[in-house]
Amino acid sequence: MVAIGLSILAAFGFATSAILARQGMQSVFPLPGVLVSLFVSFVLSSAMVLAFAFDDIGNIPQEAVFWILGLGVITFLGGRTQNFLAANLIGASRSSLFIASQAPFAAVFAVAFTGETIHPLVALGTAGVVGGLLFSTGESIMAGWRTDKVFILGYLMALAAGASYGATNVMAKQVIEIYDSPLMVTAFSMLIGLFVLAPLVGASAARTGVLRAGHRSLGQTLHSLRFVAMAGLASGIAVNALYFAVQKADVVVISPIVASSPLVTLLLAHIFLARLETVTRKLVAGTLMAVLGVVLVVVGSQL
DSSP states (O other), X not given: OHHHHHHHHHHHHHHHHXXXXXXXXXXXXXXXXXXXXXXXXXXXXXXXXXXXXXXXXXXXXXXXXXXXXXXXXXIIIIIIHHHHHHHHHHOHHHXXXXXXXXXXXXXXXXXXXXXXXXXXXXXXXXXHHHHHHXXXXXHHHHHHHHHOHHHHHHHHHHHHHXXXXXXXXXXXXXXXXXXXXXXXXXXXXXXXXXXXXXXXXXXXXXHHOSBXXXXXXXXXXXXXXXXXXXXXXXXXXXXXXXXXXXXXXXXXXHHHHHTTHHHHHHHHHHHXXXXXXXXXXXXXXHHHHHHHHHHHHHXXXXX
């Protein structure tokens, strides 16, 4: 039950982060926003290491270093960066729905590479997740294909972020089995992410700047950066909760629960982003279908 509770906390953290990042990116370009949010996540995780896992700092096994390097690159370059870019293009509610595809991706990776088993209900739930995605966004995808190909790019980025998160759930499980310190794994992987992202953000900022045109007053800058920083705080809590969860239970159980975050994202988007995003009945129905698929995955994973 502890792992389930941590997974729910992670789902709420990721959903909250998506909404806060979407709000902050009204003034800040996505890539600088990713770096700011990741820096705040890293500061939070480092403080937790100093407070609760100080003795683990000098005890990283060599075989864990490679896994942590990969975890940092895929989580924050493949996952969070594409997550922010997708939310900027298509909105947090729609991008979060596609990012929920991490559940079937994680199940496939866990079965293929770590020997976890998959129950028929898991396969049925995976079909439900995919069906929910297609039902809620199929018309938008077709309309985007006919009118604006950038819209399609947003969906593809969200799907790639989901695949990245699914892969890193499995990688986190592997590295924590080698190096039993979720706090250190989290902080170290975030540090790797900062080093990888910094050159890309620097190149992007040199070309387009950090702030969008018309949003460059000091007050607007501080307002937007505050939202992006809070997104990093929420995401930092979520990642730490997720890594503790995979320490205690199989990925095929944890990942679907975390992937239920679109329900929270839809609720928060309806409350806080009404002027930015339209939450339609079809989007809600597709999300409920996808979350039902997630529930089936959870049930099947425990049979």
